[in-house]
Amino acid sequence: MARFIFITGGVVSSLGKGLASAALGALLQARGFTVRLRKLDPYLNVDPGTMSPFEHGEVFVTDDGAETDLDLGHYERFTGVSARKTDSISSGRIYQNVLDKERRGDYLGKTIQVIPHVTNEIKDFISIGEDEVDFMLCEIGGTVGDIEGLPFFEAIRQFSQDKPRGQCIFMHLTLLPWLAASGELKTKPTQHSVKELRSIGLQPDILVCRSEQPIPEKERAKIALFCNVRPDAVIPAYDLKSIYEAPLAYHEQGLDQAVLDAFQISPAPRPDLSRWQDVSDRIHNTDGEVNVAVVGKYTQLEDAYKSIKEALVHGGMANRIRVNVEWVDAEVFDSTDAAPYLEGYHAILVPGGFGERGTEGKIKAAQFARERKIPYLGICLGMQMAVIEAARNLAGLTTAGSEEFDHEKGEKRFEPVVYHLKEWVQGNHAVQRKVDDDKGGTMRLGAYTASLTEGSKVAQVYHATTIEERHRHRYEVDVKYRKKLEDCGLRFSGMSPDGRLPEIVEVKDHPWFIGVQFHPELKSKPFDPHPLFADFVRAARDVSRLV
Numbered sequence: 091m092a093r094f095i096f097i098t099g100g101v102v103s104s105l106g107k108g109l110a111s112a113a114l115g116a117l118l119q120a121r122g123f124t125v126r127l128r129k130l131d132p133y134l135n136v137d138p139g140t141m142s143p144f145e146h147g148e149v150f151v152t153d154d155g156a157e158t159d160l161d162l163g164h165y166e167r168f169t170g171v172s173a174r175k176t177d178s179i180s181s182g183r184i185y186q187n188v189l190d191k192e193r194r195g196d197y198l199g200k201t202i203q204v205i206p207h208v209t210n211e212i213k214d215f216i217s218i219g220e221d222e223v224d225f226m227l228c229e230i231g232g233t234v235g236d237i238e239g240l241p242f243f244e245a246i247r248q249f250s251q252d253k254p255r256g257q258c259i260f261m262h263l264t265l266l267p268w269l270a271a272s273g274e275l276k277t278k279p280t281q282h283s284v285k286e287l288r289s290i291g292l293q294p295d296i297l298v299c300r301s302e303q304p305i306p307e308k309e310r311a312k313i314a315l316f317c318n319v320r321p322d323a324v325i326p327a328y329d330l331k332s333i334y335e336a337p338l339a340y341h342e343q344g345l346d347q348a349v350l351d352a353f354q355i356s357p358a359p360r361p362d363l364s365r366w367q368d369v370s371d372r373i374h375n376t377d378g379e380v381n382v383a384v385v386g387k388y389t390q391l392e393d394a395y396k397s398i399k400e401a402l403v404h405g406g407m408a409n410r411i412r413v414n415v416e417w418v419d420a421e422v423f424d425s426t427d428a429a430p431y432l433e434g435y436h437a438i439l440v441p442g443g444f445g446e447r448g449t450e451g452k453i454k455a456a457q458f459a460r461e462r463k464i465p466y467l468g469i470c471l472g473m474q475m476a477v478i479e480a481a482r483n484l485a486g487l488t489t490a491g492s493e494e495f496d497h498e499k500g501e502k503r504f505e506p507v508v509y510h511l512k513e514w515v516q517g518n519h520a521v522q523r524k525v526d527d528d529k530g531g532t533m534r535l536g537a538y539t540a541s542l543t544e545g546s547k548v549a550q551v552y553h554a555t556t557i558e559e560r561h562r563h564r565y566e567v568d569v570k571y572r573k574k575l576e577d578c579g580l581r582f583s584g585m586s587p588d589g590r591l592p593e594i595v596e597v598k599d600h601p602w603f604i605g606v607q608f609h610p611e612l613k614s615k616p617f618d619p620h621p622l623f624a625d626f627v628r629a630a631r632d633v634s635r636l637v
């Protein structure tokens with residue numbers, strides 16, 4: 091049966107709880123243990139699928155088609171363990187389950203209450219698959235003291251009591267603010283945060299303290315004393331140049347040892363950190379740099395394209411090259427020449443997105459890359475834009491567009507080269523959709539197989555002709571335009587196994603121009619860069635060496 095580590099946060103949000111959890115998962119793996127990471131989010135949305143990326147950052151998609159918090163991306167990038175639907179839950183989903191049960195009559199006429207019905211639902215969720223791994227790491231979103239977080243804190247308290255002694259530990263992340271005026275690190279917010287936790291019955295075993303300044307031994311001892319934690323379980327967490335240094339940095343500060351001590355696992359298996367030493371070496375020892383433009387809509391918030399940013403970094407690691415990512419707002423050149431905004435970049439990436447705003451700019455970015463022979467990677471909407479560009483400018487379909495934009499506007503303006511997909515095959519069953527379906531969870535979601543044309547660029551890049559990638563979209567390139575577009579040089583080099591859904595297009599006679607309907611960025615890891623990103627960065631490097 092698994093041991094459980096509950097990770098909570100206090101003082102302020104955005105302390106890097108997800109990263110600390112992911113790094114701890116990686117360190118436990120380095121000691122030979124198996125792990126699974128879970129996220130429990132207190133907000134009331136059923137899942138983040140309907141939230142704006144401006145609100146919540148990227149929506150991470152799992153193989154089994156769950157739309158989840160971006161922290162699940164960190165978990166996968168650090169541990170390589172594919173997340174599942176059952177690794178992400180929100181209050182909304184918990185309440186939905188409880189209310190469904192109530193309607194079905196499962197509670198046999200009882201009054202439904204937060205304790206025990208909601209807390210039981212949370213506890214059931216936490217223990218799914220508990221026999222499969224050595225350690226289950228459960229991160230609670232938000233900070234201690236948040237009203238909506240209370241049922242989760244209560245549930246993990248009960249959970250630890252239900253289990254045999256020593257099977258659950260609590261790790262709490264806090265901040266030690268630095269007061270420049272007095273030149274001091276302040277421990278009081280941490281003390282208050284722990285007091286808050288203890289008031290709801292949770293005593294942390296480990297405190298991870300984020301700090302800009304070195305934490306003197308004396309302060310560490312003070313935190314231990316006031317927060318009732320062992321001094322060697324007060325772990326400093328300093329800012330890092332790269333998030334991928336976190337496993338080694340946390341190891342140096344003794345986090346994994348403190349966790350094993352808290353579980354009284356002795357002797358502790360020796361860690362094999364070679365994977366992370368190699369990753370660190372690839373970050374620090376680079377030869378050259380490339381500038382990549384990501385032409386998107388949500389450019390003010392980097393978290394909106396989190397996995398893309400990380401996958402580009404991994405592509406850099408694969409080539410030992412530094413990748414400078416510049417966020418370019420497509421809307422700026424919606425109705426003017428794109429060239430002044432795109433000149434000088436060694437590669438252009440158009441990421442996924444929703445809605446019409448900025449799409450004319452993205453189409454221009456695809457045209458610029460195609461005509462100037464700049465490496466282009468179009469992801470999901472970025473592929474659809476590349477197809478529309480080719481339809482308009484190569485095949486002469488001047489009104490080519492996407493039904494998505496007509497639906498948004500409520501009028502028919504475009505020839506639907508990209509159309510609303512209403513029926514497809516998932517595994518061995520047919521999925522059906524209508525235009526007026528609910529928005530939540532109704533896209534084509536999760537892993538699907540694609541068959542690649544032998545001898546195509548993508549088959550070379552993947553070294554394979556059958557691949558599986560994650561999807562999240564409602565609209566699709568219409569295969570009926572295939573012949574027309576192929577005659578103009580846009581090759582449909584990846585298709586769904588039944589040949590109905592275009593998965594990949596590439597431009598012939600171009601050094602590197604690939605559009606993919608799926609999201610390759612979701613599967614890239616620092617120790618296993620995604621082949622498309624590795625080769626895209628290599629192509630960008632080749633361009634940078636020409637100029």
Ligand code: GLN
Pocket residue numbers: 441442443444445469470471472494562563564565566
């Ligand atoms: N909006 C497009 C669709 O739904 C693309 C989605 C995406 O880029 N993830 O098909």
